[in-house]
Amino acid sequence: MFEIGNNIIYPMHGAGIIVGIEEKEIQGEVQNYYVIKIITNNMQVLIPINNITNSHIRAVADKLSMEVVLDIFHNGETDKSLSWKHRYKINSEKIKSGKLKEGAEVVRDLMRIENEKNLNSSDKQLLNTARKILVGELRLIRGISEVQATDLLKINNPV
Template sequence: MFQIGDNIVYPMHGAGKIEAIEEKEILGETKQYYVIKMSVSDMQVMIPEDKMSSSNIRPVTEINALKEIIHIFQHGESDTVPLKQRFKVNTDKIKTGKIQEAAEVVRDLMRIKKENSLNTSEKQLFDNAHKFLISELRLIKGITENQIKVFR
């Protein structure tokens, strides 16, 4: 599925790099584990090989998808979701692991932040979503600093 050295995105954790694939015995069961170094938190995560697909881990987005993501970020329509539902909707989007969804969450919360203030949980969600988005953008091969600045 993935190889050592691959850059990946782990939903709700951001981008990281597969540093190793190790065999470990935990609770009497031996399994293969992916050892991932997360760039945002600077922590190491171990995920069993058989849980990789269900965890929504995916490769870092390719540069050719960047134009669409920038367009969504700059020109996309914000979701009009009532305040009570907004946090859940945005959290669910981030959990998908899709960069387009993360860009939408950052865009929408950034727009709300400019007009009003975000509540405490939304501020934290915005900060985390923004860090996760930037962490992935920094790993896209061929991206320029100007392209990353669009998302700030």
């Protein structure tokens, strides 16, 4: 499914690059693993090739998809009527899905709320995770620095 050198998104961890495929024996079972370098924190993870579909790992989006998502990010509506518990549940599911649009919505909505009031610690953690993933994908797609990618995610006019 993936090859060495492919840029990927690993939900809850962020943007990464497949740097190798290794055969490992773990608990008496020999399997092939993708070796993935996560770019935001220089962490390396191993994912069994047989479990890749269950992990929700996906290829990095193309430029056009990212442009559509950035438009939604800057111009989409934010539902501020949700209780923090309900919002947390929905946002957690969105991040775990690994989908670009859903992750961008989490960043947008939490940043808008943060502009009005302090986020609770759970929402802050979700925002940091989702922003890290989105910034990492922007960096890979556009070939830009972390600072440049972060600047693209500034909220100008909260909706």
